[in-house]
Amino acid sequence: MKRLFCYSLLLILLSSQGFSQTKFKGIVKDDREKLSLFGAIVSIKADGTTAVDQVSVDFDGTFVLTTTKTFGTVEVSMNGFISKTIPFYGKGNESTIDLGIIFLEENTVTERDIIVTTSSIDVIKDRKTPISSSTMRNYEMREKVSNKDFIELTSQMPGVYTSRVGGGFGDTRMNVRGFEQNNISPMIDGIPVYDLEAGIVDWANIASMNDVASSIQLQRGLGASKLVNSSVAGTFNMILRDANYDKGGFLYNATGNDGYRKFVGSYATGLLKSGFSANVLLSSTSGDGYVNSTNFEAYSYYLALGYKKGKHDFQFKVFGSPQWHNQRMSNISLSNYINRGNGSGEPNYKYNRDWGYLNNEAYATKVNFGHKPLGIFQWDINFTDKTQLSAKLYGSKGTSGNTNFSGGILGLGWSDFVDGNGQVDLNTIYSFNSGQPTNIPYYGVRTRSENYNGQFINSIWDGNLGGGFVSRTSGISLLSEVTNQTFYGGILNLSTQLTSNLKLNYGIDARKTVYNKTRIVNDLFGADAYATDYIDAPNDPAGIWYAINTNNTALPEPLFDFTKKNLGANPVDYKYDAKIAYLGSYAQIEYDIWKFNLLAQGGFNRQFIQRVDYTLANYAESNPGSGVFDIDNNSSNSTSELPIDGYNAKFGVNFNITAKHNIWANAGFVSRAPVFVTVYSGLNNDINPNYKNEKFKSIEIGYGFRSRSVSLNISAYSSDHKDAETPYYTPELGNFGTTSGINRINRGIELDVTAAPIRRLILNGTLSIGEWKYSSNAIFQDLRPDTNGSLAEPSILLIEDQKIGGAPQLMASIGVDYEFFKNFRFGTNVKYSDRMYASPSLERYDPNFSVYKENATFFKNPILLPDFTVVDAFASYRFRINVVNHIDLRLNVNNIFNRKYISESNSSYEVDSPDPTTFDSNTLTGPTFRENGNVYKGLAGGNNAFFGLGRTWNFTVRYEF
Template identity: 70%
Template sequence: MRKNFYYLLMTLCIMSVFQSNAQSKFKGVVKDNKERLSLFGATVSVLSPSSNVEEKTTVDFDGTFKISSVKAFGTIEISMHGYVTKVISFYKNQDDTIDLGTIYLEDNLVVEKDVIVTTSSIDVIKDRKTPISSSTMRNYEMREKVSNKDFIELTSQMPGVYTSRVGGGFGDSRINVRGFEQNNLSPMIDGIPVYDLEAGIVDWANISSMNDVATSIQLQRGLGASKLVNSSVAGTMNMILRNANHDKGGFLYNSVGNNGYRKFAGSYATGQLKNGFSANFLLSATSGDGYVKSTNFEAYSYYMALGYNKGKSDFQFKIFGSPQWHNQRVSDIALSNYVFQGNGTNEADTKYNRDWGYLNGKEYNTKVNFGHKPLGIFQWDLNVSDKTQISTKLYGSKGTSGHTNFSGGILGASGLDILDNNSQIDLNFINQYNSGNPAVFGGTTFMRDPNYNGQYVNSPFNGVFTDNNGNPVASNDSGLTLLSEITNQTFYGGILNLKTELAKNLSLNLGIDSRKTIYNKTRIVNDLFGASAYSIDFYDALNASTPGLWYSLNTSNTALPEPILDFTKKNLGATPVDYNYDAKIAYLGSYAQIEYDIWKLNLLAQGGFNRQFIERVDYSLIDDSKNATGELAIDGYNAKFGVNYNITRKHNIWANAGFVSRPPVFVTVYSGLNNDVNPNYKNEKFKSFEVGYGFRSRHLNLNLSAYSSTHDNAETPYYTPEAGNFGTTSGINRINKGIELDITAAPIRKVILNGTLSLGDWTYSSNAIFQNLAPTANGDLSEPSILYIEDHKIGGAPQLMASIGANYEVFSNFIFGSNLKYSDKMYASPSLERYDPAFYGEAFAFESPVRLPDFTVVDAFVSYRFKINVVNAIDLRLNINNFFNRKYISESNSSYQLDSIDPSTYNENSTSNPSFRDNGNIYRGIAGGNNAFFGLGRTWNFTARYEF
């Protein structure tokens, strides 16, 4: 017995020695289980049998970790906020390193998900740390929910966001955030601004395949977290492209849907090879007939990322492009025209499109949008030390975009809609008239006379023009021509950012941002519709000593370009007509950002300054001369401050405040199709204050925020392709206030609930001023007009939005769900010029904008994921949007009240013209003369995705 006791004691001593001296070494890779992204910053801990933390480390940039322990047995815990913690038990008594392989963490849907980036040149929100309102979509969410919508429509489920398909064309959607139009939003691809600096517009069509190549899209509402000085007013949308070292594998994707919708995509990534190189490729093709009549489209996308990661350096080279063309519905349509269109009932035919017709028996759309503007990015991240990173980013783009438009007119048909018996454009009538043949319309015969050397020459205007000697050189008959408004875009720039940790929990970012942009704007002729030629330059014609100089006689020896129905067929080398100018914008900015974490407080402060140099260069169309304005310098600056306080692990509160002085866009400074400078331009001023509260638990995620934003000195140019900016409305001041709430809950394991609430109060805080830029007879400008808009509601988006959704997992990987969104307190958004009592009359000018009917839209889906093995899987999904086929008005740009005079029955000789109410011209409680676009009815698509 005693001998056995000694043997037992010796065994325990030996085990004790092994446990105290043997090194347990482990290594592995930690990644997201859905997107296979490296989870930089995840915590890896070695726990003793009593759950005490013995050792701890964090996951590196590439997702790898190494950790060791003297313990011979215990558990390894891998955790990260937003993911379910994974625990691995171990028992060993040898010094060999155990490779745990790739450890995939499961996303906890209830917890706010941080966007993972490894470069300091991209600014993203960190949950419970960055004091900014934000919402994030990961790639798997985008591919599941996008259906056959425009990718920008996915943001409509975020609080404070409203999206509209506008006319219904592919890529034509617009977004409104907290009551601000999308020209006040800053879209960024990998931290690079991609909005139009000339006109301030956002071209979503040319990045329509972003959902295929982005790892995540984060919408930061309000001030945003971007360090760049060209800050947003409404928010910042950061679209983050996948890196080259995306996990090895790929997918094939096929989708079909309503109205001939088809999409195919394929992608493959090599993963990071042993030599440090990696590559990632994607190709996709999308086409369809469009929900609205004659809005067929064709779009492609390509993406290539090449990477090299070795030692302290990470190189990424990315190219993304999305060539596309699509037919559009652009022209205004009154509600009464919808109601009596096509179906013979007193109900709206929401698919009606007046922008197409038949020419010689073939369908012909006169509104076509096209473009291809590829973007190239080179990024070098150098991790100088554990505390310092230098990020260098160079980028550039060169491409073309445009859209077709009618120019000119028909003598005697001014103000008439040239529509046939089916309410489509009567292109055969236009063709007959342009060529000098008798053309009958509405029982009246129209016929033009030759206007130059026996020929029928089209020009942009009706009117009598004379040369320097006062001799007429054209009749007041311009004919109708289809032209393309062309933008040839070139931009290139760079961002240099230094991030360093000055002390424990104190970090500093310093950077410079430089960019040069050139927009060449011109027009080319697509179709003369039977005419002999087109005047090459109407403006130079007025000063030409020889009238014949200003005609471009496009005879059989000089063929016109084909109508643009395909971006591969457009002839962009055709002769420019009407105008040809460069908008040149050079930009240089610098910024600083400091972050300090102390106790439970997170402090953030940013500031920056930029200077823009803008210049306009006008090119003559009849000789080689040009006229340049010289550079005009305009400064901008911003400052932001925010604080977050984590009360407990579940509760946090935050606040931010800031101001922005934003230079006006190019077309506001250079008004008109000439080099004249708008004398009234000013920097826009933006101030914001916001507070918020967050709650996090395993079963509930809640975000509540309240904001107040003032936007002063905004200016809107009034533009036509023929006249340029003929007027401008300035002094547009507004106050946008509101509250936003979003909740995600998981009451039981298989159910995920979510809801949002947005309540806004958006009003104009003062009257505005309209200035006619056309000089009077003595060369001066006329007196400005006061536009009475003070206290009027701002239209374009519902000021009350609420949504509720649910996902239910019936059995493993089989899920169905639905989302309901209610919208109310939405007002029309007419041009502010209509509030001029001197021009429109006092009764009309003082009317408030029309309140549109409320509406509710329900979407639904069902999906199943079939796992073939650990790597391979097949995803099947059916999406049905607007499940109940609800008919609703998505926007209106006019504001007739029920008691306004109905123009359709107006008689200038009568003293008592009837109103819309008198005529019964009413649609769902609003006047039938109001222009409007409807939301799309029921649409669907079915997708199959194979992952390998």
């Protein structure tokens, strides 16, 4: 029904188009060798600037373009050539105009810039802005995305590595130049969408961005953004289509492996004579997932309305992507993958422990959900052709969250309850929680007793409710960590060309963000109620006191479907607001003289951080000293606003040696305020006394070459990142520890090249070589006090000169795109990755760290993971219905040779380390992994790993009109 509605709506819009048409035909060649210029773009521009109709030149140089416009200009353009415009006055009534042979003059400066009309979006200008960047336009995204996450498209850019991690929809992780994605600043239309509370990047809730973006640009290193944002590794700018996007629409249908299905419908009016314009898109995506039990469902919507008249350009945009998806989040060892295989010794790459059966029905226990729509209002005033004021207001209000187990049974966590297939044994958990005799691993048959008022009460703590004896009988529950997010702000930017050589941008950036964090109950698995709260009370011998909220016996609807979730359920365990107010100002100067382009930027910002706790207030006000409080009380305990300053400065210069050669360099530094969870350590209002701003310094040099058939960029960078801090968090304890003083040096070389040596053939390649390591030891501080209320002495983590893991330090790729005959293309891309190290938690480098007994599992070096090569391929055919409409058919096959490879690991056992499955903790002896034969491809079988996806495929049909 939804698809029928979309088809009907788009056909009605299509039927409103006029029937009076003018047809242009001609041939496009270069003026020197008189060769046909395949791929040149022929556009109709009614107002001289906006393309309303467009077509590309065929291999024989010919083109046919039909328009309903009766006057305007025909523009012929191609990278590497000077554009040519031809005015026309159509005769109407299906007239045909033959433009003959159009010769274009070669211009070795390749136009690779993204065209934006507002000064509030920062993009790289080729051979002018001294920043490393890679750009992908909408047509490239729609061709290459297949059934990947859109963020995976960046893996073909130099210096970028992406991993699907557990394999869930939207869970892809991005690494740039060896920096984790929390050091990347994602922006939508120039608006920062970085999570200021936890420092995470949430791709899942913008997973349909490739449908609505006109282009995406990754600016590596310092980036060109004027805002004082969070970027130290790069800026990832996703630019939405304007309302006056080219007139036309499309219908898109895709199918793929593991039940993948996608439908998209879109239509744009183009810029109407009245000055109004509109652009609308609807999509739905679903599938079963490549990994077991990683089903997903997502929708997206986009509406852009515009009005452009004279000096004023108004744009209003709304984008949203509600979704839910099952995940694979738990650590799985290599030996466990093998044990769940078919007995051949090969791992079961699709194995997922995070689900099971309850009453013979499949039940996913790790689910991510969310819907965080974004609204943007933009007003650009062009006072003159040299001065523009851009005002942008934006806001978002939405919810996201994920499910997690909580509690335990007789000292065992949920991961100890697995059935013979390695899935969560939910029936056993249910049996014990509800007081039935149950066979418990290591304990035999046990029966749970009522632990409060004749009821079976679950909690986050393993202990007797209200008593001091810890009996490890809290029961196991499924809870959701929920974030209700609200943010709004504005950007005001004035851009003015002071002289013919000097351009100035300056402005202010203000925003307010509130994250409301809590937990709610999903499933008690047979228990009667949940203990809502806990707190360390001075008068409680056990340090724990519980209050029972009997209302929680009426559970909310499952959160697995965003259309059904009930977020009004009573919160449990904690409820607080993280408030961050931000005010920044900046200035940018561009100075062009002779062949030099100079760029300087500087900015300062102040953040005001505040925490509001809705549990501590009632504890302090209503029940002083008792430890009993009601989480649903409306009173709160708020900290004062804590001001933290940040600033940055950048400088760069580009020199165009000739029309083909240019060199450039940039340098700068950033002082970044710590994220909220670093300042407030734990689920309370206590402030981390040791928090610091992170410092980042970078220097980079580069060389570019442009000719008619070759485009080449090479750059070398050196980045110093100091005073980073990583909190260690659980929903029960908050930040129970923190590692500070993390200093690192990332250096490397990057190369990308595109070449068209012969007609119909396009080659591209990238090379990235890095040397990333920690430059000093770090410090781990356990924030859990002992029985005397004192903290343990900090531990020194021996990480100096250790390699930084998480991404290959050597990557190389080569791609081929060849048109065998008219409208039929075939291509492939090969990417090789090597020198990738594991990335274990840094506290494992504490020489006093122990799991079995002292020093038994101290990691001395990060292990080196096996290298791997992945080959993707595609075939496409364009079927032309007429000069305007066409159908594109495309088949994408990713990892065509089904290569099985480890995409990342968070542990670092060596093959000669003791195997924990046979280690004797009393004698401190036992065979090693090697001696036990517990080795896979040279790696100890005890290492956790996530595997890359095997062969996947996707077939799409796209109708454009």
